[in-house]
Amino acid sequence: MTAHILDTSHVLARILPFIRARGYAPGERIPSERELAERFQVSRGILREALAALEAMRVIERRPQSGIYLRDVAREASVDMLALEADLGLPMSGADVQDLNEFRSMLEVQSVALACQRRTEADLARIDTVLRVSADRLASGQSLAEQDADFHRALCAASGNKLIQRAANAFWLASRARREHYFADPANARRSLAQHQALRDAVAQGDGARAQDVLNAHLGNVERYWMTQLDPRST
Structure with missing residues (x-):
């Protein structure tokens, strides 16, 4: 098989x-x-x-x-196509990376707003578990690539919208290799974990404006990083 x-x-x-x-x-x-x-x-x-x-x-x-x-x-291919291309190691153009980041931003900004209204104690417990594992791995010098995906999946789950969760999952599948590269730098890992904690606190407090501000800064850091890493020939 x-x-x-x-x-x-x-x-x-x-x-x-x-x-x-x-x-x-x-x-x-x-x-x-x-x-x-x-x-x-x-x-x-x-x-x-x-x-x-x-x-x-x-x-x-x-x-x-x-x-x-x-x-x-x-225009017609499903978002699963992005995950397939990533799994196969096919190169992604600058336009593809930008589109993917915009897609992620639209989903997560809406998701975090809903999470501030709908999060449950179980949602917060799941997020806290990811944060604890992330802190332990950071302290021991390990990558946070999978924990980053786990955190954002938990954040999307807290929105209570299953379609958001399913759509966002395509992003995490398509960005696996890029996350490994990003989190190879401890500075990126430290900054990301601090922003994750701030996002968790804003969601727990139901502070939608604060949560969206932190998320926008967080996503902006990642997007700027990736746009500087692109091969000019791929844009």
Whole structure:
């Protein structure tokens, strides 16, 4: 089973760069299933699974008796596509990073406002647990990459809105590698933890204005960092 999954991922990791490199336009027909299987030297069964994954994420459309067509990926593909590209190690452009940061900001600013109104003791306990683990890891020189995601997931959960949680999860999946890089710097980890604590306190006090101010500063720090790290050729 594991080898089977790896085969599908391997095909996806080759198909997506191929589509990018060829510069297919939205609505344009791409090579057939047979041609793709021959090009990438994989079985038709594995290729079909890879194509089914791309179709589910609205990257391609398979039309009976006609062929495979590229969708308008920038406008139609699901946010899960971002997570897939990150998992496969495909490069992200400067525009993609900016869009992703704006998407995160819209979700979390609304989420923290709702959390200030709806948080429960259980929500605060979950947040406090993440903060304690984060402080312990920081003291021992360990990364806070996963704890950062855990904190923001807990914050979104405190909004009480399940769709916000599901949408925000796509961001955390897509940013895993970037978080590891960011939190390799202890200064970033210390600043992030201090801001997380301030966010927790504002949410606990139901102070929506303060929570949004802290969150905006927090997200601004991260966005500025990533925009300076981008390869100019990717913008």
